Amino acid sequence: MNTQTIMTLIDQYGYLAIICLIALENIFPPIPSEVILTFTGFLTLTSNLTIWGAIIAATFGSLLGAILLYGIGRLISVERLSRFVATRIGRLLHLKQTDIKRASTFFNRRGGLAIFYGRFVPVVRSLISIPAGMAEYPFWSFVTLSTLGTLIWNTVLINAGCLAGTHWKTVMGWFEEASMLILIVSLFIVALLIVIYYIKKKRID
Incomplete structure (x- = not known):
């Protein structure tokens, strides 16, 4: 969905x-919330x-998308994922049930x-709801934290767009660049943590 289409829809349907x-943005990350x-x-x-009406509408839409993905995570569940790990494909991927349970x-x-914090990171703000559902993270705690973030x-x-006025596209560009930087740093940290985890695991084994 291109920028012009997004602008037209908001302009016409408020x-x-x-x-x-925003609900779709949570389900399909390529739609830019910025x-x-x-x-x-x-x-x-x-x-x-x-401003407050827009904030409430955006937050409600985000929560709808997050709850849907949380529900998908619950359908997958740790038990189903553990059964997948036991299959030949799971063994080829070197997955273990203990790893799944430990992650949960x-x-x-x-x-x-x-x-x-995942609500501030592009892509992660969508995907984080699925492992939350899989791990059966308490629903109302999930809703509360998601809503706050x-x-x-x-x-x-929204306030930045309002303050920028006709220069909102410039502000949008700043946020897109900042979001991409946050995503890159987050991926680096996750990759580093995974490497540290496997190094410690090998030492224990």
Whole structure:
């Protein structure tokens, strides 16, 4: 979905478009929330949209998408993933049931931080809901953390778009660059943690 289409939908359908687009953005990461939110902020200056109305609509849409992906994670479940690990494909990938259970236990202990901070990282803000569901992370805790993280993100971008006015595209570009930098740093940290984990595991074995 291109930028012009996003702008047209929000301009014509207001809050409903914001809810639907942000929900889709959570399910399909290639749809850029930076465009949706900063343009929405600009529209609060030229339409009947209000800043708080837009923030609430965007947060509600994000939560809808997150809950859907959480539900998909629950359908996959750790048990089903463990059964997959036991198959030939799982063995070829060198996956072990103990690794799956350990990851699930870790997520339930530390997953809250991943859920909250993941809302500020592109792609991760969508995908983090699936392991949360798989690990059966407490639903209402998931909803609360997702809402808080998303609320902050939406508030910052919508207000930035509003303050920038006709220069909202410039602000959007800044946020896109910052988001990409955050994603690269996050991937580097995850890769480093995986390497450290396997080094420690080999020493123990």
